[in-house]
Amino acid sequence: MDNKNVFIPYHTLSRKLIENLAKDLVEIEKGDLEKIVAEEFFTYFHEIISPYPPSYSMEIISLLDVPGAMVLISFDKHPFRPQDRAISGFSRLVRHRDSCQIIPCIYLMPNHADDTIEHERIHICQYLLDSAYPMTSEQREFYLFFPESMIDCFLYLRENFGNSIASDFIINAACYVLWIEMEANYATIKPDKPWPWMEKVYKSASPLMKFQFLYENYGWDADEIPKFKEFCDILENEVDWVKEIVTRISSNSLYDAIWELHDEFETELMFGPIEE
Numbered sequence: 001m002d003n004k005n006v007f008i009p010y011h012t013l014s015r016k017l018i019e020n021l022a023k024d025l026v027e028i029e030k031g032d033l034e035k036i037v038a039e040e041f042f043t044y045f046h047e048i049i050s051p052y053p054p055s056y057s058m059e060i061i062s063l064l065d066v067p068g069a070m071v072l073i074s075f076d077k078h079p080f081r082p083q084d085r086a087i088s089g090f091s092r093l094v095r096h097r098d099s100c101q102i103i104p105c106i107y108l109m110p111n112h113a114d115d116t117i118e119h120e121r122i123h124i125c126q127y128l129l130d131s132a133y134p135m136t137s138e139q140r141e142f143y144l145f146f147p148e149s150m151i152d153c154f155l156y157l158r159e160n161f162g163n164s165i166a167s168d169f170i171i172n173a174a175c176y177v178l179w180i181e182m183e184a185n186y187a188t189i190k191p192d193k194p195w196p197w198m199e200k201v202y203k204s205a206s207p208l209m210k211f212q213f214l215y216e217n218y219g220w221d222a223d224e225i226p227k228f229k230e231f232c233d234i235l236e237n238e239v240d241w242v243k244e245i246v247t248r249i250s251s252n253s254l255y256d257a258i259w260e261l262h263d264e265f266e267t268e269l270m271f272g273p274i275e276e
Contacts, residue, residue: 006133007239010125010183013064017128022069024101025060034058037071037105040094041079043147048084063104063121070104070124072117078109088112091120093127093144104128115188122184133179134231135172143173150177154214163220170214174207175231178258181205186241194248202261209262229255 025033038056042049054077063069071094078085088111094103104127106120126132132140146153150173158166181204191197207228214220232255236243242254251257 006131007179007183007235008129008131010122010129010187011064013125013128015064015066018063018066018069021063021102021104022066024099025068025071025103028096028101028103030058033071033103036096037073037094037103040092040105040147041073041090041107044092044149045080046148048080050079050081053079061106061117063124070106070121072106072108074108075110078111080109085109085111089116089120091123091127093124095145102128119184119188122187123180126180126183132176134227135169135176139169139172142169143176150174151210151213154220155218158218167220170210170220171225171227174205174210175228178205178207178232179235182235182242191245191248194245198245198249198257198261199264202258202265206265208258209265232258 028036037058042053054075056073056075056079059072059074060068061070061072080087088109090107092105092107094105095101096103104124106117106124108116108120127144132143135143142153142157143150146156148156150170153173154166154170157169178201181201185191185197185201185204189197189200211220211225211228233253236246236254246254246257249257251260
C-alpha cells in the first residue's frame with residue numbers, strides 16, 4: 001500500500017454522507033432509537049457496568065455542523081463500577097438490527113471534561129471515513145461493529161480463525177487507535193507541553209498495555225510487534241505535526257517515545273505518580 005494519504009484528516013468526511021445519516025435518523029422512532037443505542041452500550045461494557053445502571057437522557061446533536069446527525073446519551077451517574085471510571089466519554093457507530101443503517105452515538109459520563117464531546121465527535125468522523133489504515137476493510141468492519149472490546153475481538157478471532165489472523169488484527173487495530181487518539185487530542189488540546197500531551201494520548205490508546213495484557217493473560221507471543229514499530233515510523237514521517245511533537249519531546253522516534261510512555265505509565269500504576 002502507498003503510505004501517502006492514508007492518514008486522512010477527520011474533517012474531510014463527506015458532508016453528503018453526514019446529511020444522509022441525519023435523514024435516516026429522523027426515520028427511527030425515538031423509543032426504538034433509545035433502546036438500540038442503550039443496549040449497544042450495556043452489551044459492549046457488560047463486564048464493568050455497575051449492578052444498578054443509572055438513568056440517562058438522550059438528545060440528537062450535530063456532526064461537523066450538520067444538525068440532527070448523531071445521538072448523545074448523557075448518564076446521570078457513572079455507569080461503571082468505581083474501579084473502572086476512568087472513561088469520561090465513548091463513541092460508537094451503532095448498526096440498526098433491522099435496516100442496518102448506521103447510528104453515530106456518543107455516551108457521556110458525569111466526569112467528562114469540557115472537550116469530551118468534541119473529542120468523541122472527531123472519533124465518529126474517523127470511524128465514518130473509508131480508511132482505517134493499517135486495518136483492512138474486513139478488520140475495520142469487525143473493529144467497528146463487533147459488540148465487545150478490542151481484546152474480545154482478538155479472542156474471538158483466535159478461537160475461530162487462528163492466532164495469525166487474530167494477531168494481525170490486534171496489531172493493526174492498536175496502530176489505528178494510536179493514530180485516531182493522536183488526531184482527536186491534537187484537534188482539541190494544544191500540545192503546548194508535549195510530554196504531558198503524549199501521556200494523555202498513550203493512556204487513551206495504550207497499545208503496549210494491550211499487547212502486554214494478552215501476553216500475560218492469554219500467552220500471546222507478539223511476533224508481529226515489529227509491524228507496530230513500522231507503523232509508528234510511517235506515522236511520524238507522513239504527518240508533519242506528529243514529527244514536530246516527537247522532535248519537541250527529544251525522543252529518537254515516536255516508537256521510542258511510546259515505550260518511554262509505557263514504562264512511565266506502568267511505574268505510575270505500581271507506585272503512583274512520579275513527583276518532579
